[in-house]
Amino acid sequence: NIVTLIEQYFSSSPSSLLLKGKKVLVTAGPTREKIDPVRFFSNRSTGKMGYAIAETAAELGAEVTLISGPTNLPSPRNVETIRIESAQEMYEEVIKRFSSAHIVIKSAAVADYRPKYVFNEKMKKKPGDLVVELERTIDILKALGEQKTEQFLVGFAAETEQVEEYALQKLQRKNLDMIVANNVAQKGAGFASDTNIVTIFKRDGSITKLPLLTKKKVAEEILKEIAEAIG
Amino acid sequence: NIVTLIEQYFSSSPSSLLLKGKKVLVTAGPTREKIDPVRFFSNRSTGKMGYAIAETAAELGAEVTLISGPTNLPSPRNVETIRIESAQEMYEEVIKRFSSAHIVIKSAAVADYRPKYVFNEKMKKKPGDLVVELERTIDILKALGEQKTEQFLVGFAAETEQVEEYALQKLQRKNLDMIVANNVAQKGAGFASDTNIVTIFKRDGSITKLPLLTKKKVAEEILKEIAEAIG
Numbered sequence: 227n228i229v230t231l232i233e234q235y236f237s238s239s240p241s242s243l244l245l246k247g248k249k250v251l252v253t254a255g256p257t258r259e260k261i262d263p264v265r266f267f268s269n270r271s272t273g274k275m276g277y278a279i280a281e282t283a284a285e286l287g288a289e290v291t292l293i294s295g296p297t298n299l300p301s302p303r304n305v306e307t308i309r310i311e312s313a314q315e316m317y318e319e320v321i322k323r324f325s326s327a328h329i330v331i332k333s334a335a336v337a338d339y340r341p342k343y344v345f346n347e348k349m350k351k352k353p354g355d356l357v358v359e360l361e362r363t364i365d366i367l368k369a370l371g372e373q374k375t376e377q378f379l380v381g382f383a384a385e386t387e388q389v390e391e392y393a394l395q396k397l398q399r400k401n402l403d404m405i406v407a408n409n410v411a412q413k414g415a416g417f418a419s420d421t422n423i424v425t426i427f428k429r430d431g432s433i434t435k436l437p438l439l440t441k442k443k444v445a446e447e448i449l450k451e452i453a454e455a456i457g
Numbered sequence: 458n459i460v461t462l463i464e465q466y467f468s469s470s471p472s473s474l475l476l477k478g479k480k481v482l483v484t485a486g487p488t489r490e491k492i493d494p495v496r497f498f499s500n501r502s503t504g505k506m507g508y509a510i511a512e513t514a515a516e517l518g519a520e521v522t523l524i525s526g527p528t529n530l531p532s533p534r535n536v537e538t539i540r541i542e543s544a545q546e547m548y549e550e551v552i553k554r555f556s557s558a559h560i561v562i563k564s565a566a567v568a569d570y571r572p573k574y575v576f577n578e579k580m581k582k583k584p585g586d587l588v589v590e591l592e593r594t595i596d597i598l599k600a601l602g603e604q605k606t607e608q609f610l611v612g613f614a615a616e617t618e619q620v621e622e623y624a625l626q627k628l629q630r631k632n633l634d635m636i637v638a639n640n641v642a643q644k645g646a647g648f649a650s651d652t653n654i655v656t657i658f659k660r661d662g663s664i665t666k667l668p669l670l671t672k673k674k675v676a677e678e679i680l681k682e683i684a685e686a687i688g
Contacts, residue, residue: 261498263617263642264566269496298529335495338582348617348641351569356591362584386494386579410579411494 244453246287251327252280253320253366255295257313259340261358262349270410270417271335273297275382278445279331280305286449288329293319295334313337313363320366324373329452331380332367333406335417339363371401378456380404380448386411393427403429403455406448414438426451475684477518482558483511484551484597486526488544490571492589493580501641501648502566504528506613509676510562511536517680519560524550526565544568544594551597555604560683562611563598564637566648570594602632609687611635611679617642624658634660634686637679645669657682 254276258266273294280292281302290305293316301307310316313336324330339360367381381402383393386409393407408415408424415423415438422444426434428451436447485507489497504525511523512533521536524547532538541547544567555561570591598612612633614624617640624638639646639655646654646669653675657665659682667678 263501264615264648265498265500265568267492267496267498270494337496339587342586348615351593354593355573356570358589358591360587360589362582362586384495384579417495 243287245283245329245449248283248288248328248456249326250280250283250288250290251293251320251323251330252276252283252290253293253316253332253334253336254280255297256335257295257316257337257363258311259313259337259363260311260344261341262345262347264348267337267340267360268296269335269337271295271384272418273299273334274418274420275422275441275444276331276333277302278441279333279448280307282442282445282449283329283331286453291323291327293323293334295336313340313366317364317366317369321369321373324370324377325375327377329378329380329456330370331448331452332370333382335382335384336366337363338365365400367396367400367402374401378403378452380406380452383407384410384417390425390427393425397427397429404448404452424448428455474518476514476560476680479514479519479559480557481511481514481519481521481560481562482524482551482554483507483514483521483562484524484547484565484567485511486528487566488526488547488568488594489542490544490568490594491542491575492572493576493578495579498568498571498591499527500566500568502526502615503649504530504565505649505651506653506672506675507562507564508533509672510564510679511538513673513676513680514560514562517684522554522558524554524565526567544571544597548595548597548600552600552604555601555608556606558608560609560611560687561601562679562683563601564613566613566615567597568594569596596631598631598633605632609634609683611637611683614638615641615648621656621658624656628658628660635679635683655679659686 255273256269256271258268260266277299284290284304292305292307342359342361385392389409393405397405405427406424414421423438486504487500487502489499491497508530515521515535523536523538573590573592616623620640624636628636636658645652654669
């Protein structure tokens with residue numbers, strides 16, 4: 227719209243609109259997998275990294291859609307933000323936008339497992355132990371890797387050990403173009419942090435190790451690498 | 458401190474300092490029970506009701522300590538806020554302050570179960586289902602009911618069905634002085650809502666049904682009922 231165009235005209239030099247004309251799909255945050263109306267499984271993702279990527283991509287001129295799990299972050303400026311809760315909902319929102327996207331950045335920490343049985347009423351506790359059966363959720367990144375045509379597909383690997391090894395395996399196994407790896411147990415690289423320490427692996431074998439940076443700055447570096455790679 | 462006293466002098470008429478000289482212990486928010494460094498079990502509590510109670514108790518002249526699970530709320534004015542994560546940490550912080558408290562209001566949604574085995578590294582997913590064994594956490598409210606001497610002990614019952622029946626059973630079983638019950642499946646009474654619809658049951662058999670109110674207003678009503686009950 228007009229406001230966006232005027233803002234961009236005054237805020238960015240034309241040379242910085244690296245992603246002008248590109249449709250970028252970003253996922254962010256955790257998912258929640260319900261056990262009953264009150265209880266759920268989740269993870270420590272706060273969405274900060276993904277929101278920074280979505281915001282920065284919009285500043286670089288891209289048309290950005292952000293599919294977000296439950297976070298406390300406001301929708302970034304000039305980004306269409308769609309809020310979902312479960313891995314299944316994330317899958318549905320991503321898959322219907324995949325074919326028209328140029329760049330897809332899957333920074334969300336999607337649950338790998340969900341309860342096999344979901345209770346409609348709050349479960350009453352009982353004495354003694356409880357066994358919860360979990361089943362695998364759809365592997366969204368793998369599905370995208372299989373369906374990929376011209377999209378540039380970026381994954382994340384948040385690990386606590388053997389970070390590079392796991393990241394490279396994931397890049398291959400899921401047919402990604404790039405993977406951004408970080409050790410979430412490292413100080414300054416964790417989920418709720420405003421900083422991150424990442425290594426970027428590309429399909430062509432190139433590796434970029436970044437120092438501790440703000441998540442905003444990491445987002446800029448990731449998007450610059452993508453812009454270079456897609457030419 | 459001086460600032461607090463001056464603020465209270467100008468903000469409240471003396472007759473409204475209903476809880477002057479009382480030590481009030483409030484718990485709020487969910488707990489998180491770790492599966493590994495990344496994944497956890499939790500629940501939908503946002504802490505809004507408990508934070509409103511803590512804030513209002515301080516406005517009514519009480520000396521307030523708030524033990525809070527992970528929330529996105531700032532510490533209320535003039536309240537000592539202690540942040541914890543698990544049910545076990547909540548128990549430890551509450552129990553050491555219990556004997557010196559006059560009023561204890563347990564609004565936190567403490568997890569009833571936690572994983573029996575916690576992994577030090579992020580679990581790698583595998584094909585197929587997964588079984589998670591859970592064990593009971595300490596029942597904090599029950600422990601307080603058993604240790605109670607002069608404290609006025611208030612519990613909450615967040616249910617999705619048979620709300621009154623479950624609330625009255627809990628009041629008896631846990632030796633409470635008051636229980637505040639709400640149906641979290643009801644519109645306007647849920648966890649993330651700024652409003653609530655509660656019924657207050659007291660040990661003496663009296664029942665106060667409140668209409669849909671802001672959580673701030675519900676907090677005022679609960680604290681007025683407590684002030685009356687303790688004379």
